[in-house]
Amino acid sequence: MGELFKIAGPVVTGEKMAGAKMYDVVKVGGLKLIGEIIRLDGDRATIQVYEDTSGLKPGENVENTELPLTVELGPGLLESIYDGIQRPLKEIMAKTGNFIGRGVTANAIDKQKKWEFAPVKKKGDKVKAGDIIGTVQETGIIEHKIMVPHGVEGEIQEIKKGKFNVEETVCIVKGAKSGKHEIAMMQRWEVRKPRPYNEKLPPNTPLVTGQRILDTFFPIAKGGTGAIPGPFGSGKTVTQQSLAKWSDAQIIVYIGCGERGNEMTEVLSEFPELLDPKTKKPLMQRTVLIANTSNMPVAAREASVYTGITIAEYYRDMGYDVALMADSTSRWAEAMREISGRLEEMPGEEGYPTYLSRRLAEFYERAGRIIAIGSPERTGSISVIGAVSPPGGDVSEPVSQNTLRVTKVFWALDAKLAQRRHFPAINWLKSYSLYTNTLGPEFVKDVSADWEDNRRKAMALLQKEAELQEIVQLVGPDALPEKEQSILDVTRMIREDYLQQSAFSDIDASSSLKKQAKMLSTILRFYNKSADAIELGVQLKDIKTLKVREAIARMKEIPESEFGKKSGEIVSEIDSQFEKLVKGLGR
Ligand SMILES: Nc1ncnc2c1ncn2[C@@H]1O[C@H](COP(=O)(O)OP(=O)(O)OP(=O)(O)O)[C@@H](O)[C@H]1O
Numbered sequence: 001m002g003e004l005f006k007i008a009g010p011v012v013t014g015e016k017m018a019g020a021k022m023y024d025v026v027k028v029g030g031l032k033l034i035g036e037i038i039r040l041d042g043d044r045a046t047i048q049v050y051e052d053t054s055g056l057k058p059g060e061n062v063e064n065t066e067l068p069l070t071v072e073l074g075p076g077l078l079e080s081i082y083d084g085i086q087r088p089l090k091e092i093m094a095k096t097g098n099f100i101g102r103g104v105t106a107n108a109i110d111k112q113k114k115w116e117f118a119p120v121k122k123k124g125d126k127v128k129a130g131d132i133i134g135t136v137q138e139t140g141i142i143e144h145k146i147m148v149p150h151g152v153e154g155e156i157q158e159i160k161k162g163k164f165n166v167e168e169t170v171c172i173v174k175g176a177k178s179g180k181h182e183i184a185m186m187q188r189w190e191v192r193k194p195r196p197y198n199e200k201l202p203p204n205t206p207l208v209t210g211q212r213i214l215d216t217f218f219p220i221a222k223g224g225t226g227a228i229p230g231p232f233g234s235g236k237t238v239t240q241q242s243l244a245k246w247s248d249a250q251i252i253v254y255i256g257c258g259e260r261g262n263e264m265t266e267v268l269s270e271f272p273e274l275l276d277p278k279t280k281k282p283l284m285q286r287t288v289l290i291a292n293t294s295n296m297p298v299a300a301r302e303a304s305v306y307t308g309i310t311i312a313e314y315y316r317d318m319g320y321d322v323a324l325m326a327d328s329t330s331r332w333a334e335a336m337r338e339i340s341g342r343l344e345e346m347p348g349e350e351g352y353p354t355y356l357s358r359r360l361a362e363f364y365e366r367a368g369r370i371i372a373i374g375s376p377e378r379t380g381s382i383s384v385i386g387a388v389s390p391p392g393g394d395v396s397e398p399v400s401q402n403t404l405r406v407t408k409v410f411w412a413l414d415a416k417l418a419q420r421r422h423f424p425a426i427n428w429l430k431s432y433s434l435y436t437n438t439l440g441p442e443f444v445k446d447v448s449a450d451w452e453d454n455r456r457k458a459m460a461l462l463q464k465e466a467e468l469q470e471i472v473q474l475v476g477p478d479a480l481p482e483k484e485q486s487i488l489d490v491t492r493m494i495r496e497d498y499l500q501q502s503a504f505s506d507i508d509a510s511s512s513l514k515k516q517a518k519m520l521s522t523i524l525r526f527y528n529k530s531a532d533a534i535e536l537g538v539q540l541k542d543i544k545t546l547k548v549r550e551a552i553a554r555m556k557e558i559p560e561s562e563f564g565k566k567s568g569e570i571v572s573e574i575d576s577q578f579e580k581l582v583k584g585l586g587r
Pocket residue numbers: 230231232233234235236237238239259263389423424425501502503504
């Protein structure tokens with residue numbers, strides 16, 4: 001048993017800690033506050049404490065559990081709301097009220113609840129780590145696969161069927177050398193150690209988001225990594241939540257890293273109300289929420305991203321596509337900065353620790369599409385999308401820069417667009433996706449043959465618009481030739497009728513890929529007709545009076561079920577109205 005020696009906010013030092021290892025979990029003081037050893041110096045250990053340390057006094061006990069920080073993995077994770085070290089918030093609040101008391105412990109996973117275990121293996125079967133031995137219907141929408149824990153291999157001596165809690169033995173495996181293993185439905189894993197997999201696969205399937213600007217112009221792959229940097233109030237949280245609701249990931253892990261206090265409270269009260277659009281069941285049935293409010297100690301924030309990604313890896317290993325959102329990673333980086341400061345480490349850029357870039361890289365490195373260990377063969381993925389809140393919105397700061405270095409997609413939120421209420425406020429000239437070339441052919445194959453052509457044409461028009469706008473600012477719009485004015489006419493359509501998409505619209509909050517393709521090709525058809533007509537002498541002011549424009553503007557509000565038919569009608573209208581204009585020329 002060690003003794004407290006020094007206390008500096010969330011960082012304390014214990015002495016007489018001989019035998020301690022890096023990252024051992026310790027219980028500090030009479031309240032047994034949970035902490036983790038982050039530096040060792042002889043028999044002195046520096047500890048980051050996940051709870052408020054005020055009132056601690058030198059001389060109090062420091063008890064080493066000699067175990068690393070782990071999470072509990074098993075049925076019951078879904079629908080949970082945890083803090084950064086996987087303490088269940090609802091249960092803790094029930095014990096101590098809204099302000100979480102210190103030293104409180106509660107099981108991460110309910111140890112009483114009985115689950116129906118359905119074996120898929122039988123006595124005599126040979127199994128090894130990662131093999132699926134049975135399933136549990138965890139929620140109305142997700143089947144939990146019970147996997148042989150790592151380090152276990154042998155022949156099944158006994159496998160049960162029926163209702164058990166997560167700690168009861170459901171299967172006994174006899175190893176040739178390793179003896180008898182009793183397997184329960186719950187296992188533990190160290191959060192700082194990535195769970196192993198068999199093979200990493202190229203990220204060549206899209207994570208469909210239902211957000212037109214993302215899917216069409218800046219798509220992300222399943223297993224991919226993306227960053228959403230944006231200033232205050234530009235839509236980071238709304239975008240993350242749209243992705244949680246609408247992307248075609250099966251499992252969502254949502255980490256709220258201590259954004260403004262009330263924002264996390266919103267998440268806590270709103271998320272449980274959200275419905276999964278596909279199944280109409282609560283979204284929480286496929287979600288694990290990790291919440292750090294701003295009044296929780298910084299160290300817990302530091303841990304929360306590891307807790308979250310470990311849970312994500314566990315579902316990935318079952319063969320699910322998981323999407324992990326972290327809002328915002330800047331708060332995580334600030335926690336690192338504060339702890340590093342307390343450790344009196346040599347600061348790097350803007351006071352962040354010099355290992356900031358390595359930590360960010362290691363975190364995003366845990367994303368990916370993989371073949372899991374064990375049989376049956378299955379692929380799973382974790383897509384990681386991190387929001388970044390650069391102070392003042394300036395992405396030249398270290399957290400944004402180091403994030404952009406490792407993520408493959410950059411969705412640049414723009415304060416000006418947000419001010420103009422252009423949502424999602426993603427700047428189409430600054431954003432990029434390094435998956436565009438890989439995913440393009442997939443969209444062509446699965447959605448529409450002209451997907452790539454149309455994406456390129458539309459983006460070229462938007463880029464041209466930016467050039468033309470510079471000229472317009474100098475000499476006014478009338479100085480442009482009609483042909484170029486017609487480009488501005490159609491890019492406005494692309495922006496307003498295509499890119500703008502309200503997260504709060506019943507119909508338009510998500511748009512299928514088919515609908516996206518059809519909408520864009522309709523707008524481009526209008527553009528082609530318009531360019532041809534101008535060539536023939538039609539005036540832009542007459543094109544601007546065409547009634548079909550209204551129908552184009554309302555395309556987004558057409559429900560998916562009627563879209564095929566109605567978009568066909570709009571296309572015929574475009575053709576016939578332009579035909580009339582051209583015919584009218586002779587008169
Ligand atoms: N896709 C969208 N559709 C409609 N409105 C949106 C959309 N995105 C953002 N908004 C609007 O912008 C507001 C601010 O968005 P949000 O809270 O996501 O910003 P933020 O970047 O997370 O801000 P903060 O830095 O304060 O956390 C929302 O309340 C909403 O009104």
